[in-house]
Amino acid sequence: MKIVIVGAGEVGSHLAKLLSREEQDIILVDDDQGRLSTIDANYNLMTLRGSPTSFNVLKSAGVESCDLFIAVTPDETRNVIACSMAKSIGAQRTVARIDNYEFLDMHNREFFTRIGVNALIYPEYLAAQEIITALNRSWVRHWFELHDGEIILVGVKLRENARIVGMQLKEFAMVEHNFHVSAIKRHHETIIPRGDDRICENDILYFTTTRDHVDELLEICGKVHKRIRKVLIMGGSRIAVRLAALAGDTYKIKIIESNLEKCRRLPEKCPDCDIVYGDARDIDVLREEGI
Structure with missing residues (x-):
């Protein structure tokens, strides 16, 4: 996938690093050569110095053939304009970072679609949602909803009181049928598990399940739900x-x-x-x- 990212600040640089590790075709655009030089020297991606609201710069970045255009400079107006320009040139899908919560109102959605912005990112709103998720489910390390919430991916850290500690995954699968262990994070290593892998104390297990069975994980993992007020x-x-x-x-x-x-x-x-x-x-x- 060819991805053009505009803005080499914290958000843009982080995105570029993550996507470059996935061997995506990344081009990072910024008007500050200093920010670009650090990234260019250490990651497998291309950089281009220039204004994100210049048609010539966007064309030089190959926007007309990109699958995804992401504008994450600190200036939301610049991001929206850059996305609109990129869409007019030929970008398949555009995403703009914003700072105005009003822009997320569904009544305003048609306006942004009309000018060429397919999706909006409001980092502070996403962070607040993550915090609320953590407050509502204090026993969970990670919580992801897939397919409109039909499938839940839950990351739970196991302590010594978890009854599944010491089990091999094939033993766990014979007893429990409502969960699938998708991954195990052990120290700094992520393990794609097999039946012979054993569950250890302090592992973070990533369970795939449905919403109806999430609460059953509390007993299995030795957790207690604490209501935060x-x-x-x-x-x-x-x-x-x-x-x-x-x-x-x-x-x-x-x-x-x-x-x-x-x-x-x-x-x-x-x-x-x-x-x-x-x-x-x-x-x-x-x-x-x-x-």
């Missing part, structure tokens, strides 16, 4: 604001912010949260807030 957030970042908007009516949320001006603005953005002015690195502040 109170959440303390250190720093009034955009992720914190988005998390408060999504989950403020479910959890009692308190935000500690050390910037006085930002602290004064937070009550307007997070009306259902307690806002505290202070340094979250100060142990006395944390003790005062009941940590």
